[in-house]
Amino acid sequence: MADCTIARQREGERAVFRLGGVFDRASAWTLRTRVEHEDASEVLLDFSQVQDLSDLGVAVLAHGLTNVSRRVLFRGLRQHHLRIFRYCGVAVEELNAREATAVPAQKQNAQVPAAEDQPL
Numbered sequence: 001m002a003d004c005t006i007a008r009q010r011e012g013e014r015a016v017f018r019l020g021g022v023f024d025r026a027s028a029w030t031l032r033t034r035v036e037h038e039d040a041s042e043v044l045l046d047f048s049q050v051q052d053l054s055d056l057g058v059a060v061l062a063h064g065l066t067n068v069s070r071r072v073l074f075r076g077l078r079q080h081h082l083r084i085f086r087y088c089g090v091a092v093e094e095l096n097a098r099e100a101t102a103v104p105a106q107k108q109n110a111q112v113p114a115a116e117d118q119p120l
Helices: 025-036 055-065 079-087 097-109
Strands: 004-011 014-023 042-053 071-075
Touching: 004 025, 004 042, 014 025, 025 042, 025 055, 042 055, 055 079
Parallel strands: 014 042, 042 071
Antiparallel strands: 004 014
16 A cells, blocks of 8 residues: 555544545545544545545545535545545535634534535
8 A cells, every 4th residue: 555644633523634645545445434433523634735646546435425424524635536526426515724724613603503514
């Protein structure tokens, strides 16, 4: 397996998986399993430090995300990879760095969740 780093952090109700290196099919299976077993209500997948992103890896991950009952957000993907997720049936929400830090703070102050805060 090529070198791929997957670091998990917790930001309030959100689990953040920061990925780096080469994201291939084997890495996708590893991340898919970790996301499926995640207990956080929201997951952010941060691909901004990935140097090589395999289309096959994206497809493997996408098929696993279609069965996940929590909200999944993306950061650091190009339009091509976002399209692959969409083609595989994943509702895609991409965040930039500023939005990713603002959303948890907004949720702490919110009384009623907005429509865009609903899980997949």
